[in-house]
Amino acid sequence: MRFIIVGAGGLGSVVGGFLARAGEDVTLVGRPKHMEAISANGLKISGIYGEHLVTENLTTITHPDQAVGEFDYMILLTKAKGSKVALEESACLKGRVSTLFSLQNGIGKEQTLQAWDRPEMVIGASTIEGGVLLEPGHVMAGLTTPVTAYFGELDGGVTPRIEALTDAFTRAGFGTRSVEDINQVLWEKVMQIGTASGWSVTTLGLPLVFAQGLATREGGEAYVALAKDFLKVYKAMGYEPQNYYAPMGQFKEFDSLSFEESVDMMMKVGEMFAKRAGEEGEKEGRTSMHQDLTRRRKMEVDEILKPYVDKATELGVDIPVLRQVYRIATVQNHLLEE
Numbered sequence: 001m002r003f004i005i006v007g008a009g010g011l012g013s014v015v016g017g018f019l020a021r022a023g024e025d026v027t028l029v030g031r032p033k034h035m036e037a038i039s040a041n042g043l044k045i046s047g048i049y050g051e052h053l054v055t056e057n058l059t060t061i062t063h064p065d066q067a068v069g070e071f072d073y074m075i076l077l078t079k080a081k082g083s084k085v086a087l088e089e090s091a092c093l094k095g096r097v098s099t100l101f102s103l104q105n106g107i108g109k110e111q112t113l114q115a116w117d118r119p120e121m122v123i124g125a126s127t128i129e130g131g132v133l134l135e136p137g138h139v140m141a142g143l144t145t146p147v148t149a150y151f152g153e154l155d156g157g158v159t160p161r162i163e164a165l166t167d168a169f170t171r172a173g174f175g176t177r178s179v180e181d182i183n184q185v186l187w188e189k190v191m192q193i194g195t196a197s198g199w200s201v202t203t204l205g206l207p208l209v210f211a212q213g214l215a216t217r218e219g220g221e222a223y224v225a226l227a228k229d230f231l232k233v234y235k236a237m238g239y240e241p242q243n244y245y246a247p248m249g250q251f252k253e254f255d256s257l258s259f260e261e262s263v264d265m266m267m268k269v270g271e272m273f274a275k276r277a278g279e280e281g282e283k284e285g286r287t288s289m290h291q292d293l294t295r296r297r298k299m300e301v302d303e304i305l306k307p308y309v310d311k312a313t314e315l316g317v318d319i320p321v322l323r324q325v326y327r328i329a330t331v332q333n334h335l336l337e338e
Helices: 010-021 032-041 080-093 109-116 160-171 182-203 210-214 217-236 251-256 259-276 279-284 288-294 306-315 320-337
Strands: 002-006 025-029 043-047 052-054 058-061 071-076 097-102 124-127 130-135 138-143 149-152 176-178
Touching: 002 010, 002 080, 010 025, 010 043, 010 052, 010 058, 010 130, 010 138, 032 058, 071 080, 080 109, 097 109, 097 124, 097 160, 124 182, 149 160, 149 182, 160 176, 182 210, 182 217, 182 251, 182 288, 182 306, 182 320, 210 217, 210 259, 217 251, 217 259, 217 306, 217 320, 251 259, 288 320, 306 320
Parallel strands: 002 025, 002 071, 025 058, 043 138, 071 097, 149 176
Antiparallel strands: 043 052, 124 149, 130 138
C-alpha cells in the first residue's frame, strides 16, 4: 500500500520508517534539512526498538505538491496548530487519497479532516507512540505500549480498510487493534495524555523528566488528583475506563483504588520508568507538551486540556484540579507567545 505522511518530524518519521521497513511504499513530507539528510543517508531510527537504518521504500519531499501518484492512506502528523496550513498546502492531493486520518493529539482533529475533503474518507485513529527528532535524518522512538495504535470507523465498526491498516501497522512492529468504538479510544487517549501533559508542565521544572517527578510522593499525589478529575468527566460522558494504553493508562485502577493506593501505584510506575530509561531516555523522557514548554514553543493546551474542561462545564462536573492546571498551562502559553 502507499502512504503519505504530512508532517514527518519525530513521530511521523518513526511511523513512516517502520512502515517502509515492513515493505509499504511511504512518502514523507517534512522540513528540508531532515528530508535532505534522509535522502542522502537513509533514515536512522534509534531508541526503544533498537538501531535501524531505513533506506528502501522511502520517498522524501518538502511540499505535498511534489508527491507523485495516488495514495491509499494519508496521515496528518503536524502539530495541531499547523493543521490549517498543512491541509491548505495539501489541496493538490484531493482526489488522489483514498483514506485520510490523523495521529495528532487532541479532540476534533477528525472533524477538521472531514471539512477538508469528503467526510467519508476520514477514519478514526489514535496512538501513544512517541518520536523525537534528534537531528536531521535521525529520530528516536521513545515510547510505546503493548497495544499502541487503534483504528476504527468514526460512525462505529470495523471495515476492510480498517483491517488492512491494522495489518500494516502490526507488520511494522506496532501493537495495533481495530475497535468498534474509536471515539471512546480518542477520549480516553486525551484523558491519558492530558493527565501526563498537564501534570508535567505544572509540576516538573524545566530540567526534570517524567520519571523523576512521578517517583516522589508529592509528584504522585499531584498526578492522581489530576487523573481523578479527568476520570469524573470521562465517566459522566457514559464511558467506563478501559486502560487502552496500559501500563501508561491506569484509569481502571484510579476508579477502584483509594487516593493513597493510587499514589503508591504511580510512584512504582515512576520508579519502573526510571529503571528502564537509558541515557537518551533520561534526556528525552518528557511528554510532547513538556517538550514544547522546555523549547519555549506554544503548547497544545486547547487541543488536549480544553476539551475536558468544556465537557465538564457542559455536564456540570466539578473539576477544581483540572481547571487550575488548565489555567496555569494557558498562562504559560500566553507568555510563550510574547
